[in-house]
Amino acid sequence: MASTSLLANGNMKKPLFSFGVISDVQYADIPDGRSFLGIPRYYRHSILVLQRAVDKWNNHTELKFSVNFGDIVDGFCPKEKSLETVQNVINEFEKFNGPVYHMIGNHCLYNLPRCKLVPLLKMPSIHDYAYYDFSPSPGYRFVVLDAYDISAIGWPKDHPKTIAAIRTLQEKNPNADKNSPTGMTGLEKRFLMFNGAVGKEQLEWLDNILQDSTKQQQNVIICCHLPLDPNAAAAEALLWNYDEVMEVIHRYKCVKACLAGHDHKGGHSVDSHGIHHHVFEAALECPPGTDAFGFVDVYHDKITLFGTDRMATMEMVFDP
Numbered sequence: 075m076a077s078t079s080l081l082a083n084g085n086m087k088k089p090l091f092s093f094g095v096i097s098d099v100q101y102a103d104i105p106d107g108r109s110f111l112g113i114p115r116y117y118r119h120s121i122l123v124l125q126r127a128v129d130k131w132n133n134h135t136e137l138k139f140s141v142n143f144g145d146i147v148d149g150f151c152p153k154e155k156s157l158e159t160v161q162n163v164i165n166e167f168e169k170f171n172g173p174v175y176h177m178i179g180n181h182c183l184y185n186l187p188r189c190k191l192v193p194l195l196k197m198p199s200i201h202d203y204a205y206y207d208f209s210p211s212p213g214y215r216f217v218v219l220d221a222y223d224i225s226a227i228g229w230p231k232d233h234p235k236t237i238a239a240i241r242t243l244q245e246k247n248p249n250a251d252k253n254s255p256t257g258m259t260g261l262e263k264r265f266l267m268f269n270g271a272v273g274k275e276q277l278e279w280l281d282n283i284l285q286d287s288t289k290q291q292q293n294v295i296i297c298c299h300l301p302l303d304p305n306a307a308a309a310e311a312l313l314w315n316y317d318e319v320m321e322v323i324h325r326y327k328c329v330k331a332c333l334a335g336h337d338h339k340g341g342h343s344v345d346s347h348g349i350h351h352h353v354f355e356a357a358l359e360c361p362p363g364t365d366a367f368g369f370v371d372v373y374h375d376k377i378t379l380f381g382t383d384r385m386a387t388m389e390m391v392f393d394p
């Protein structure tokens with residue numbers, strides 16, 4: 075219905091381009107379960123949601139690419155099945171008639187180290203980094219951030235980035251279980267092991283990209299598994315240094331939207347600089363027969379998300 079009313083309200087202009095979106099498939103060939111907070115999780119059904127997404131994207135015919143916001147496999151997947159399961163989900167994505175740009179999520183890293191994930195996901199990045207950018211149209215640039223650049227999961231145990239992450243968790247989280255926010259208050263609750271941070275080198279890279287995008291008069295869409303605005307997501311879901319990343323982003327006027335996953339219920343906000351923050355609803359939490367995926371029409375002055383079933387439909391008009 076929402077898509078119909080958006081169309082009825084004069085959205086008939088042809089978009090510059092369109093792309094597909096899905097987040098938190100978290101597939102595993104295991105019985106249904108629940109999150110720590112008791113929300114049902116449909117581990118076997120989630121790959122069917124992905125299959126229906128790819129079918130719909132292919133039938134759309136005009137999608138230029140699709141974006142997966144991370145967590146394609148669940149942490150409860152038996153470890154001897156991790157590689158096969160990740161490959162099975164990637165095979166489903168590869169049925170899409172176009173490129174798919176992936177992000178790494180915490181659940182991906184519970185299954186495989188990043189040195190295996192980055193090549194499997196064919197990320198156009200260097201070394202084992204999972205951040206990169208691409209420009210699907212002259213006036214637009216997409217920046218994919220690596221939310222687990224500084225993380226206690228995914229890097230070798232003795233890697234400087236693992237050590238830095240453990241130091242942060244020790245300083246900020248008083249609990250023995252570093253995934254527990256017990257006793258922590260407000261935004262401090264983000265210092266959980268299932269989150270991570272953007273490192274110094276990536277922040278400098280982001281600054282350079284945004285400088286260049288400004289010179290080229292490009293609009294920028296930021297994609298990150300972890301949300302970057304406290305008004306769009308629970309504190310427990312935020313990037314550890316969302317504030318530092320937003321400080322870099324706010325130096326420029328080119329960023330129009332920050333898109334994310336991880337906080338399965340979804341969310342939306344507009345920040346003090348007029349940037350839209352949108353969190354996509356998880357495919358994993360769709361009861362059998364229901365869906366959560368969508369596609370986005372991109373214009374020079376707005377993006378319009380058309381969600382299916384549990385994924386909200388939303389128009390995000392840019393500040394002039």
Ligand SMILES: Nc1ccn([C@@H]2O[C@H](COP(=O)(O)O)[C@@H](O)[C@H]2O)c(=O)n1
Pocket residue numbers: 108109110111251253254255268310
């Ligand atoms: N409020 C919370 C949320 C989570 N945890 C811990 O994190 C683990 C993963 O959470 P899921 O949302 O994926 O179920 C969970 O097993 C808990 O250890 C928590 O302590 N408090």
Ligand SMILES: O=P(O)(O)OC[C@H](O)CO
Pocket residue numbers: 098145180181268308310311336337338
């Ligand atoms: O995807 P999970 O299982 O790490 O859950 C993430 C939480 O929903 C963040 O608050």
